[in-house]
Amino acid sequence: MAATTSDEKLLGLWASPYTTRVQLALKLKSIEYEFIQENLQNKSELLLQTNPVHKKIPVFIHGDKPICESLIIIQYIDDTWTNGPSILPSDPYDRAMARFWAAYIDDKWFPLLKELGGAQGDEARASIVEKIFEGLVLLEEAFVKCSKGKALFGGDNVGYLDIALGCFLGWIKATEIMTGIKWLDETKIPGLVGWAERLCSDSSVKDVLPEAQKLVELYTMSAGLEKGVSN
């Protein structure tokens, strides 16, 4: 490998929340890396070689080792750079809860937000909106339990669930602008609203999260980011 290239590389897309996750973990651990913006319409050889199974971003390359899927990458970073702040909770039960809710967000909740864009008819749309709010109420309960009265899911510091859910804040705000629906409603989910404000003003987070207005512009320009963007 040439001396000018970084030993840590991230193949991603600035607007992909799964890429944002890895960027947040790397920032928290103060890891320098080379960010390689992928073109999903014309995937690079490097992406196809490093993620031959799914052919999707993000891929984190550490030396000659590629790691795929955002939550797995975060755990790898936490396991490898152990001298930085911990991302996963240290208690096994807290860790299990963090993994449970991260899986809920990826498998159940965020897919609803993506579905909303393609919903046909008022009834279908209303049904998805209701499910999104039901999910937010569950996540509010999760926040109360996981944060144990502190500022963030991770307690006093940004942790696994702060990253797993926080990466979507740009898209949550973007869909608020596009749909006129206020997801982050203080009367419904006061804990999460406060959490989102605190997280977005955190020094490790605020420069990494993509701006909602830029995401709206991107969404308006394209047919969406579905193709080739994975978790």
Place this chain on the structure above:
Amino acid sequence: MAATTSDEKLLGLWASPYTTRVQLALKLKSIEYEFIQENLQNKSELLLQTNPVHKKIPVFIHGDKPICESLIIIQYIDDTWTNGPSILPSDPYDRAMARFWAAYIDDKWFPLLKELGGAQGDEARASIVEKIFEGLVLLEEAFVKCSKGKALFGGDNVGYLDIALGCFLGWIKATEIMTGIKWLDETKIPGLVGWAERLCSDSSVKDVLPEAQKLVELYTMSAGLEKGVSN
């Protein structure tokens, strides 16, 4: 809690591969527990209370702490009973690879085996069969990489991926009986065929895996196990 009840409980179903996973992890760690067979047609209050989000088995209850989803439970068991043999690899990259392939098995490969039962028409069936074999070839490559020339995915000992894939061996063999298709074909996937034989004769595994013939009988009796059985 009454003195007669066990401090460790598992809510599950003998035929559920996800339940088998937890049973395998508990056996490996020599943990005694109470097994509570669930009736998915009439879910118990305990199940609904301990997994209110998904209402699915397996749920492992440690004292008053419920943990849901089989792979999360296994990691919890490994993190909690640290004096037993390790289930996850100790090296961060090996751990990431084990997590990657476990997710592939759950999200991509095993759903194909379930799809096969409901496939309509020869063409649809042939397409799924082809994808199942393609997946097995990928898993063969994963075995070669992860096992590093040793007997099992976990090396010399039963590990995370041995559990994650091994739990399906009963169903793999049951579908061989029902369809006449030989999935575990030495000419195609010699590494995995040898692995399956070694794993099934391991003392921690052989009494836990459900018998293929019993699964065939169950499948023939019921319309399948889809409803309420999660990962």
